[in-house]
Amino acid sequence: MSLRLPALLLLILVVILPDWWLSHRLNNRRPHHWTSHLLLWLPGMLSLIGFILLGTRAHKIAHPVVLQQAAWFFTIFTLIYVPKLVFVAFHMLNTLTHRLTRCRSNIITYIGAASGMTLLIILLTGTIHTRKNVVVKQVEITHPDLPQQFDGLRIAHITDQHLGNWGQDTTFLSKAVHTINQQHPDIICTTGDMVNNFADEIPPFIHIWQRLQAPLGKYAILGNHDYGDYTTWETPQAKTANLNATKQHITNSGFHLLLNQHTHITRGTDTLYIAGVENWGKPPFPQYGNLNETMKNIPQNAFTILLSHDASHWRREVIGRKNIPLTLSGHTHAAQLGIVTNNIKISPAAYIYEEWDGLYQHENQYLYVNHGLGFIGMAIRIGVPPEITIITLRRDKQ
16 A cells, blocks of 8 residues: 555646646736745645655554545545646646747636536535435346245345444434335345444444344345455454454344355245355455355255355356346445446446446346445545445246
8 A cells, every 4th residue: 555656756746737837827927925825835735745644654554533534635635636737737728829829818728717617516516415415226126036925025235335434423324224214125235345444433333223124134244345454453363353343343233244154034935045255356356255155055946145245256256156146246336436327327437347336137147236335535426426226126927
């Protein structure tokens, strides 16, 4: 997690170039008092100091509050410098046009100002509104192998809460839990990344999780962040203790934690299996999952709902296993940026993951990728709000 030299040089350009240009143009118009230039340069200097401290000490971060503060630091930096960089780029183009054509029009600068302001509004909306605006998606899946007694089964699927980013504030999760209960699901599944790194992120929310209501059970798995791999521990025993505490807190929250394990639900003479594999990540993400162990002793003609955090797992190991008609995943967050509608799906996540949002099908096998309740990296979501998915299973009557 160390800040490498190329990244630092790029950061310096992003911060210093806009501030230098604006300071230079300000001085060209008429000399200003040094305090004006100080106010212009101060946010950039503070940002550089902050990034250097984070880059050199990130591996020593050992408290969830530090990660929460880092997320907001990145967010504020983005709110300030991305619109500024856009404006400066247009302003520089306008100046170059003046010199080449001797045309005194400032139309390009005005376009840059409008673009920067528009971008700032979009970013602020993503931080203030979209990040907390939970959307309930209704999905219906019809399958010929669904046991008759489970026709109409309602599954609430949530994922990637990253609780540490909410600190002690339980307001958001309380509303999300209330929304889930209003949907009257039969089962609730959460597919990993309950925390950023630390077990201490969970206790403020345990009593909220315990309010979830599902007559056929609440099931959970671990995601790549839940293992505590993204910090340096004083001893291996400390890391193990953190992981064990995370598992215990999830259990105390009312979830049946599945660790390369499965369980079953019975209605009448029909049985449906819930299987949970530990994180199986596309490199460089860790692979703790063992699908063979998870599915051990499940009949070949069974109907299994598999919980697997990383959607990449579906294409690499799940497709072809006919007794896993449905897999539920998360992990991608849809990059917290995109345009997702019924007809359009655009996101940087598409360049990393083959399956990154919504429902996918291969023959009679389905994958649903939920883009998560929480956030990571920055406290912002643009175009991809937090999601609760309600999946209704139907038996094919034909």
